Amino acid sequence: MxxxxxxxxxxxxxxFGGLSAxxxxxxxxxxxxxxxxxxHHLFQPLLYQVxxxxxxxxxxxxxxxxILRNQKNVEVLLGEVTAIDLEAKQxxxxxxxxxxxxxxxxxxxxxxxxxxxxxxxxxxxxxSIDDALEIRRRVLFAFEAAERELDPARRHAWLTxxxxxxxxxxxxxxxxxxxxxxxxxxxxxxxxxxxxxxIILLEGSPRVLPTYVEPLSEKARxxxxxxxxxxxxxxxxxxxxxxxxxVGPERIEARTVLWAAGVAASPLARSLGxxxxxxxxxxxxxxxxxxxxxxxxxxxxxxxxxQDGKPIPGVAPAAMQEAVHAAKNIERTLRGQARLPFRYHDxxxxxxxxxxxxxxxxxxxxxxxLVAWLAWLFVHVLFLIGFRNRFVVLFEWAxxxxxxxxxxxxxxxxxxxxxxxxxxxxxxxxxxxxxxxVGDG
Amino acid sequence: MxxxxxxxxxxxxxxFGGLSAxxxxxxxxxxxxxxxxxxHHLFQPLLYQVxxxxxxxxxxxxxxxxILRNQKNVEVLLGEVTAIDLEAKQxxxxxxxxxxxxxxxxxxxxxxxxxxxxxxxxxxxxxSIDDALEIRRRVLFAFEAAERELDPARRHAWLTxxxxxxxxxxxxxxxxxxxxxxxxxxxxxxxxxxxxxxIILLEGSPRVLPTYVEPLSEKARxxxxxxxxxxxxxxxxxxxxxxxxxVGPERIEARTVLWAAGVAASPLARSLGxxxxxxxxxxxxxxxxxxxxxxxxxxxxxxxxxQDGKPIPGVAPAAMQEAVHAAKNIERTLRGQARLPFRYHDxxxxxxxxxxxxxxxxxxxxxxxLVAWLAWLFVHVLFLIGFRNRFVVLFEWAxxxxxxxxxxxxxxxxxxxxxxxxxxxxxxxxxxxxxxxVGDG
Numbered sequence: 001m002x003x004x005x006x007x008x009x010x011x012x013x014x015x016f017g018g019l020s021a022x023x024x025x026x027x028x029x030x031x032x033x034x035x036x037x038x039x040h041h042l043f044q045p046l047l048y049q050v051x052x053x054x055x056x057x058x059x060x061x062x063x064x065x066x067i068l069r070n071q072k073n074v075e076v077l078l079g080e081v082t083a084i085d086l087e088a089k090q091x092x093x094x095x096x097x098x099x100x101x102x103x104x105x106x107x108x109x110x111x112x113x114x115x116x117x118x119x120x121x122x123x124x125x126x127x128s129i130d131d132a133l134e135i136r137r138r139v140l141f142a143f144e145a146a147e148r149e150l151d152p153a154r155r156h157a158w159l160t161x162x163x164x165x166x167x168x169x170x171x172x173x174x175x176x177x178x179x180x181x182x183x184x185x186x187x188x189x190x191x192x193x194x195x196x197x198x199i200i201l202l203e204g205s206p207r208v209l210p211t212y213v214e215p216l217s218e219k220a221r222x223x224x225x226x227x228x229x230x231x232x233x234x235x236x237x238x239x240x241x242x243x244x245x246x247v248g249p250e251r252i253e254a255r256t257v258l259w260a261a262g263v264a265a266s267p268l269a270r271s272l273g274x275x276x277x278x279x280x281x282x283x284x285x286x287x288x289x290x291x292x293x294x295x296x297x298x299x300x301x302x303x304x305x306x307q308d309g310k311p312i313p314g315v316a317p318a319a320m321q322e323a324v325h326a327a328k329n330i331e332r333t334l335r336g337q338a339r340l341p342f343r344y345h346d347x348x349x350x351x352x353x354x355x356x357x358x359x360x361x362x363x364x365x366x367x368x369x370l371v372a373w374l375a376w377l378f379v380h381v382l383f384l385i386g387f388r389n390r391f392v393v394l395f396e397w398a399x400x401x402x403x404x405x406x407x408x409x410x411x412x413x414x415x416x417x418x419x420x421x422x423x424x425x426x427x428x429x430x431x432x433x434x435x436x437x438v439g440d441g
Numbered sequence: 442m443x444x445x446x447x448x449x450x451x452x453x454x455x456x457f458g459g460l461s462a463x464x465x466x467x468x469x470x471x472x473x474x475x476x477x478x479x480x481h482h483l484f485q486p487l488l489y490q491v492x493x494x495x496x497x498x499x500x501x502x503x504x505x506x507x508i509l510r511n512q513k514n515v516e517v518l519l520g521e522v523t524a525i526d527l528e529a530k531q532x533x534x535x536x537x538x539x540x541x542x543x544x545x546x547x548x549x550x551x552x553x554x555x556x557x558x559x560x561x562x563x564x565x566x567x568x569s570i571d572d573a574l575e576i577r578r579r580v581l582f583a584f585e586a587a588e589r590e591l592d593p594a595r596r597h598a599w600l601t602x603x604x605x606x607x608x609x610x611x612x613x614x615x616x617x618x619x620x621x622x623x624x625x626x627x628x629x630x631x632x633x634x635x636x637x638x639x640i641i642l643l644e645g646s647p648r649v650l651p652t653y654v655e656p657l658s659e660k661a662r663x664x665x666x667x668x669x670x671x672x673x674x675x676x677x678x679x680x681x682x683x684x685x686x687x688v689g690p691e692r693i694e695a696r697t698v699l700w701a702a703g704v705a706a707s708p709l710a711r712s713l714g715x716x717x718x719x720x721x722x723x724x725x726x727x728x729x730x731x732x733x734x735x736x737x738x739x740x741x742x743x744x745x746x747x748q749d750g751k752p753i754p755g756v757a758p759a760a761m762q763e764a765v766h767a768a769k770n771i772e773r774t775l776r777g778q779a780r781l782p783f784r785y786h787d788x789x790x791x792x793x794x795x796x797x798x799x800x801x802x803x804x805x806x807x808x809x810x811l812v813a814w815l816a817w818l819f820v821h822v823l824f825l826i827g828f829r830n831r832f833v834v835l836f837e838w839a840x841x842x843x844x845x846x847x848x849x850x851x852x853x854x855x856x857x858x859x860x861x862x863x864x865x866x867x868x869x870x871x872x873x874x875x876x877x878x879v880g881d882g
Contacts, residue, residue: 056497058849075631078585144519190516408499
C-alpha cells in the first residue's frame with residue numbers, strides 16, 4: 001500500500017453536484033472515487049423533452065466515465081450506496097465498502113407524494129431517463145387508446161392529461177403536452193382530433209411558478225392559457241387512481257396523470273444520523289459540512305441551508321456552486337487552511353413554457369415570451385455537456401421548430417399494467433362502420 | 442353504412458412489407474387498416490447500431506402513423522393480432538375483430554433457438570428496439586462489472602462476448618463490439634483494459650455469411666480477424682447458461698452471449714391453417730396468395746416461396762417487392778383482372794463489418810473493404826425513412842467515425858436478473874488498495 005499517503009475522497013452522485021466536485025478536484029493530490037447508480041450524468045433541465053418525445057435519452061445524458069475520462073485522479077464506480085458509516089469512514093455498497101478520508105454526498109432528491117406513495121404508480125414523476133420514457137410511453141399510448149375507444153366519455157378520459165404541480169417542471173410538461181396535441185399529432189389520427197385533448201395543470205398554491213416573482217407567474221399563466229392549457233391554481237389533489245384525479249369534491253376523469261409536485265431528499269440522508277429538515281434534507285453547516293463531522297460534506301438538493309433568512313433553492317446552479325465550494329474546502333483542509341462559509345450567488349432563473357414562450361428573472365431584468373425563450377435556449381445548449389450533444393439537440397430543436405414535429409415518438413418497453421384498456425364489447429365491424437370512416441379524411 | 446361498397450383491406454404488420462403494401466395501395470378505392478403491435482416502423486438493418494450504442498432508437502424508427510399521415514385511405518391501429526379467422530374474414534385482436542375483404546399478412550419472423558427456448562434469457566436476439574436496448578444494457582454493464590471484479594477468471598468472463606451465428610446480423614454485431622472495446626471504451630476504465638476483451642463469433646456452417654459467395658465470406662472473415670474478432674466456424678453450440686456457452690466438449694466462460702442464429706416465423710402463421718415449412722413459414726402460391734384463399738396474401742419473412750429451385754431470401758428488398766406485388770394483385774382483382782405470379786429481382790446483398798469494412802455482392806460486381814462500406818452507407822442512408830432521420834444518422838456516423846466515440850452509451854431500464862454480479866468478499870479498502878491504483882494512470 002505504497003500509495004496510502006494520498007487522501008481518499010469519495011463522491012456519491014454523478015449529477016450536477018457530484019460532477020462539479022470531481023472536476024474542481026482535478027488537480028488535488030488525492031484519489032477520488034465517484035459512485036453513481038446510473039452510468040450516465042443527466043442534464044435534468046431537459047428531461048421533460050425526453051418525456052415529451054422531442055429529444056432522445058442520449059441527447060441529454062452522457063456516460064460519467066466518458067466525461068471524466070481524462071481526469072486521471074478519479075475512478076468511476078457503477079453502484080448503489082446503501083449506507084454511510086461515519087464512524088468507520090466507509091461508504092457501504094451491496095458488495096463492498098469504500099474507505100474515505102473526505103466524503104461529498106450529492107445524491108439529490110426524488111419525488112414526494114406527501115405521504116400518498118400509492119399515487120406513484122398512477123402519477124409518475126420525472127427524475128430519471130426511465131421516468132421520462134415511462135411518461136412518453138403513457139402519453140403516446142393514451143392517444144392510441146383514444147383512437148380505438150368508441151365510448152365518448154372513456155375517449156375523453158384518454159384525451160385528458162393532468163399535471164400535478166406548476167413549478168418549472170410542471171409548466172414545461174404542460175406546455176410540451178399542449179404542443180404535442182395541437183401540432184405534432186394533429187393530423188395523424190382518423191377517429192380522434194388530438195387538438196381536442198385537455199391539458200390540465202393543477203397547482204396547490206395561488207399561482208404557477210410560485211418561486212418566481214408575481215408578474216412572471218402571471219406572464220407564464222397567460223402563455224399557458226394561450227396554448228390552451230387549463231390552469232387551475234389553489235387546488236389541492238385529494239386522490240389519484242387509475243381513472244383520474246379528485247380535487248376535493250370534484251372529479252377529473254383522466255387516464256394520464258403526471259406528478260411534478262413534492263420533492264423528497266434521498267433516503268441516504270437518514271444514515272448520516274444528523275438533523276434533517278421536513279423534506280428529509282440534511283441541515284448543513286455554513287461551510288457545507290455536517291454537524292460534528294468536518295470531513296463530510298452534503299451539497300445540492302440533499303442539503304438544506306438558509307441564506308439571508310431564505311432557503312437556498314434546489315436548482316442546478318446552487319448544486320454546482322455548493323459542490324465547487326465543498327471541493328475547495330477539502331483542498332483548503334489538505335493545505336492546512338481553515339474552511340470557508342458558502343455563499344450562493346443567484347444568477348437568475350429561467351422556465352420555458354413552449355415555442356417562443358418562457359419567463360426569465362435575472363434580478364433587475366425580467367423577461368417573458370420570445371426573448372426569455374431565446375435566453376433559455378442559449379443557456380441550456382451552452383451548458384449541455386459535450387459538443388456532440390449540443391449539436392444534435394440544436395438540430396432536433398430547429399427541426400421541431402420548423403416542422404412542429406417530434407422525433408422521438410416511440411412507444412417502447414413493457415407498458416405498465418394500467419395502460420391496458422379494459423375489455424370492450426365493440427362490434428366486429430365497428431371501426432369500419434363508424435361515422436368517421438377512413439374515406440372521409 | 443353508406444361506405445360499405447368500398448372493399449376493406451387489412452394489412453397486418455408495419456415493417457418493410459406492410460408499409461410497402463399500404464403505400465402501393467394509396468390510390469386504391471378501398472379502406473385500408475394497418476395493424477401493428479408497435480407504434481413504429483423499424484429500419485431493422487440498422488438495429489444492431491442501437492444495440493451497440495452508436496444510434497438512438499428514434500434514429501431508425503418512425504411512428505407508422507406519421508409515415509402514413511397523408512394517405513387518407515388508411516387507418517393505423519396499435520394492437521396485437523391474436524388470430525385470423527379465414528371463414529369469417531376477420532382479424533382477431535384481444536378487444537375487437539376487424540372485418541376484411543382482402544388481407545395481407547406481413548408479420549415477419551423472430552428468433553428461433555432450435556428447440557432450446559430456455560436459452561432465450563441468456564442469449565437475447567435482436568428483432569425489436571427493446572431487444573436492442575437490452576443488448577446495449579448487457580454489453581455496457583459487462584464492462585462496468587469487469588471494472589469492479591477482482592477475480593481474474595471472473596473478470597475475463599465479463600470481458601468475453603460470444604455471438605452465436607455469423608449471418609449478416611452476427612457479423613455486424615461482432616464488428617461493432619470489437620470497435621466498442623478497442624476504441625469507444627479504450628480509455629475510460631482504471632482497472633481493466635477494454636481492448637483485452639474477447640469477441641468470439643460462433644458459426645455452425647463452415648464459413649461466415651454462408652448465404653454469400655465463398656470469396657466474399659473469406660473477405661469478411663479476414664476483415665473480422667483484422668478487428669481482433671475470434672471467428673470460429675463449423676462449431677455448434679450445445680448449451681448456453683448464465684455463465685457461458687458450451688461448444689461440444691469445450692466450454693467458453695462468457696457473461697454476455699448474443700443470439701444471431703435461427704429464424705422462426707411469426708406464430709400467427711399457424712392460425713391460417715395452411716401448410717407451413719420447417720421454420721413455420723407459410724408456403725404461398727406463386728401469386729403470393731395462400732392455398733385455397735385467393736383474397737389472403739402472405740409476404741416478407743413469413744412467406745416461403747421458391748424461385749428457380751432456390752428459396753427467396755428473408756431480406757428487406759424481397760419483403761418490399763412481395764408486398765408491392767400483393768398490393769398490385771389486389772388492385773388487379775378489384776379491376777376484374779387476373780392475378781399475376783411474383784418474380785423476385787435480386788438487386789444484390791450488402792453486409793457491413795465495421796469502419797470501412799464490408800462486403801457487397803451486386804451479381805457480377807463483388808466488392809469488399811472501403812468501397813463496399815461506402816456502398817452500404819449510401820444504400821442504408823438512402824432508404825432510411827424521413828429526411829430528419831437520414832440527417833441525424835449521417836451526423837452520428839460522421840461523429841463516430843472521426844472520434845471513435847459512441848453517442849448512446851446509456852444503461853437504462855431495469856437490468857435483468859443475470860446482470861447482478863454474485864456477492865464478493867472484497868476487502869473494504871480493496872479498490873483503493875489494488876495495484877492498479879487511480880494514481881497510476
